[in-house]
Amino acid sequence: MKSRVSLSPASPPPVSSPRVSLPRIALHAFLIVTCLVTLAPLVWALYASLRTYDDTARNGYFSVAESLTLDNYSNAWTQADLPHYYLNTLLVTLPALVLVLLFSSMVAFGVSRFSFKFNLVLLMLFTAGNLLPQQVIVTPLWRLYLLTPLPEWLSDSGVLLDSQVGLVLIHVGFQSGFCVFVLSNYMKTIPHELSEAARVDGAGVFRQYWQVILPLCRPALAALATLEFTWIYNDFLWALVLIQTGDKMPITSALQNLKGTFFVDNNLVAAGSLLVALPTLVVFFVLQRQFIGGLTLGSTKG
Amino acid sequence: MTALQSPPKPAGTTDPSPSPRRGRRRATALAPRDKLVLGLMLGIPSLVHLVLVWVPAMGSIALSFSSWDGIGGFEDIEWVGFQNYVDIFTRYPRFWPAVQHNLIWLLFLIVVPTVAGLLLAVLLDRQLRFGRLYQSALYLPMVLSLALVGFIWQLIYQPEQGLLNNVLGTASTDPVNWLGDPDINLYAVLVAAGWRHTGYIMLLYLAGLKAVDPALKEAAALDGANARQTFFQVTFPVLKPVNVVVLVVTVIEGLRAFDIVYVINKGRNGLELLSVLVTDNIIGESSRIGWGSALAVILLLISLGFIITYLFQVFREEERA
Numbered sequence: 001m002k003s004r005v006s007l008s009p010a011s012p013p014p015v016s017s018p019r020v021s022l023p024r025i026a027l028h029a030f031l032i033v034t035c036l037v038t039l040a041p042l043v044w045a046l047y048a049s050l051r052t053y054d055d056t057a058r059n060g061y062f063s064v065a066e067s068l069t070l071d072n073y074s075n076a077w078t079q080a081d082l083p084h085y086y087l088n089t090l091l092v093t094l095p096a097l098v099l100v101l102l103f104s105s106m107v108a109f110g111v112s113r114f115s116f117k118f119n120l121v122l123l124m125l126f127t128a129g130n131l132l133p134q135q136v137i138v139t140p141l142w143r144l145y146l147l148t149p150l151p152e153w154l155s156d157s158g159v160l161l162d163s164q165v166g167l168v169l170i171h172v173g174f175q176s177g178f179c180v181f182v183l184s185n186y187m188k189t190i191p192h193e194l195s196e197a198a199r200v201d202g203a204g205v206f207r208q209y210w211q212v213i214l215p216l217c218r219p220a221l222a223a224l225a226t227l228e229f230t231w232i233y234n235d236f237l238w239a240l241v242l243i244q245t246g247d248k249m250p251i252t253s254a255l256q257n258l259k260g261t262f263f264v265d266n267n268l269v270a271a272g273s274l275l276v277a278l279p280t281l282v283v284f285f286v287l288q289r290q291f292i293g294g295l296t297l298g299s300t301k302g
Numbered sequence: 303m304t305a306l307q308s309p310p311k312p313a314g315t316t317d318p319s320p321s322p323r324r325g326r327r328r329a330t331a332l333a334p335r336d337k338l339v340l341g342l343m344l345g346i347p348s349l350v351h352l353v354l355v356w357v358p359a360m361g362s363i364a365l366s367f368s369s370w371d372g373i374g375g376f377e378d379i380e381w382v383g384f385q386n387y388v389d390i391f392t393r394y395p396r397f398w399p400a401v402q403h404n405l406i407w408l409l410f411l412i413v414v415p416t417v418a419g420l421l422l423a424v425l426l427d428r429q430l431r432f433g434r435l436y437q438s439a440l441y442l443p444m445v446l447s448l449a450l451v452g453f454i455w456q457l458i459y460q461p462e463q464g465l466l467n468n469v470l471g472t473a474s475t476d477p478v479n480w481l482g483d484p485d486i487n488l489y490a491v492l493v494a495a496g497w498r499h500t501g502y503i504m505l506l507y508l509a510g511l512k513a514v515d516p517a518l519k520e521a522a523a524l525d526g527a528n529a530r531q532t533f534f535q536v537t538f539p540v541l542k543p544v545n546v547v548v549l550v551v552t553v554i555e556g557l558r559a560f561d562i563v564y565v566i567n568k569g570r571n572g573l574e575l576l577s578v579l580v581t582d583n584i585i586g587e588s589s590r591i592g593w594g595s596a597l598a599v600i601l602l603l604i605s606l607g608f609i610i611t612y613l614f615q616v617f618r619e620e621e622r623a
Binding site for chain 2: 028030031034038040041042056060061103104106107109114120122123125126127129132134135136138141143144170173176177180204205206209233234235236241252253255256269270276277283284288
């Protein structure tokens with residue numbers, strides 16, 4: 001960008017004209033239409049969710065609303081017991097998020113700040129593990145969870161299967177692949193002199209990690225936290241397979257039950273869907289830069 | 303903190319060669335306590351990852367040669383060699399349709415969202431009024447889970463009440479059953495999946511385009527290349543690493559696809575996918591561990607080629623850097 005500006009005196013036409021030229025208008029028109037088409041499904045759901053059942057039953061959905069109401073939202077909230085499922089999700093997502101970031105930053109620290117022989121192998125293992133389709137893992141994992149006993153106070157099923165602890169664990173194990181990859185790339189860009197200085201000063205390995213390197217990784221950690229929150233929140237398969245009691249399902253997997261609860265009332269389904277989408281939409285609008293940054297970090301280097 | 307430590311630093315930096323050998327010496331010179339701490343820091347997370355991801359993945363391979371209903375202990379496992387695979391290939395009516403659907407899925411995702419995402423990225427990779435607003439709108443579907451995408455698009459695809467048939471004017475006369483007709487429902491679902499995927503591809507290409515040295519484009523422009531020539535001869539070749547990432551991400555996403563067809567009709571009636579067949583063996587009516595594992599291994603073999611391509615791309619770059 002900068003160099004284009006500096007070049008502009010030499011080649012004025014391409015820079016000075018864009019405001020009103022015909023191609024610019026066409027470009028904007030194309031982008032506006034594309035954006036509207038992209039947003040249409042969500043707007044349609046929003047519109048349906050704000051109408052009464054009577055209204056849509058009489059006039060159909062493809063009509064001008066007689067009145068708008070938030071009743072569907074309050075109905076979905078209570079009928080489908082949404083607060084309960086939000087809480088379930090929170091109980092899984094928060095511990096998983098903290099543990100994923102903690103674990104993967106520790107591995108990334110070890111792999112990127114020291115040169116062991118097995119570093120590359122370990123890094124490849126984590127990176128490849130993050131790319132495996134979940135279905136490759138899920139059958140033996142299900143069996144493994146059934147065989148692993150847990151104390152009663154941790155899981156009322158007595159095993160890892162059908163327990164939220166098990167769900168947290170698989171999120172940590174599975175997601176750490178991506179985070180290790182991103183964080184180790186990030187940590188490699190931090191000058192070695194920094195931890196060297198701390199070491200000379202007598203700081204042990206853990207203090208180098210906790211007080212020197214980790215604070216410098218805040219941008220990357222923020223980006224990953226945003227991304228991982230969305231991914232863990234959006235998980236459908238793990239909970240569907242590893243949780244057997246409907247009551248313990250996190251909200252995304254519980255959608256399946258919501259559909260049954262509302263059966264044909266599309267307005268309620270729309271309202272329920274948007275309520276489920278709400279936390280991720282809020283995260284996206286508030287932390288968009290972190291979200292985009294995380295995905296970019298993962299695809300290109302640094 | 304770092305400022306405080308600058309006095310002792312010169313002593314450390316008198317070490318003349320910041321060569322890789324220095325790093326290795328540092329590792330061996332660790333105090334025993336540091337070694338233990340480092341071992342735990344690396345060991346515990348690696349153990350969790352290995353036990354929960356790689357052990358089950360290997361377990362899938364081993365169990366795929368067995369016949370086991372999952373009840374009873376390991377001593378009840380009966381080893382049957384390649385029998386599961388033979389049966390799947392020859393006698394399982396849902397297998398080949400699922401493979402075909404997966405291939406269509408991959409092909410569609412590789413072509414449509416990639417072309418659309420690249421086009422949008424190229425259009426947005428300039429100083430543009432409202433550029434950020436456009437980007438936000440196009441990224442938005444990305445944050446929704448595929449399960450939710452399935453729900454939201456059902457409102458569009460409903461025969462009589464859906465948006466699509468009403469816009470097309472077929473709702474009252476001859477409504478198309480977009481999700482119920484096994485000849486077209488796969489494509490209807492793919493449009494919904496592509497809707498979500500395009501923003502992601504656009505993001506990857508935008509990041510890639512930002513990294514293209516503007517001097518390259520300027521040089522091409524000075525040489526008299528037009529915009530299209532500049533793109534295909536200069537920009538696109540530079541984007542090769544991004545293309546590999548896009549390809550791998552798309553393939554993995556395609557092979558993982560499950561949620562969206564499961565919420566629509568549990569992956570039946572034209573929406574069978576390999577991922578659905580695997581899952582059906584755990585939560586479905588039949589619990590055939592060996593059978594499900596064999597299906598998982600087929601999925602693994604397909605994805606392995608792409609995973610290795612990705613590793614090769616990423617870590618070769620690493621060495622160069």
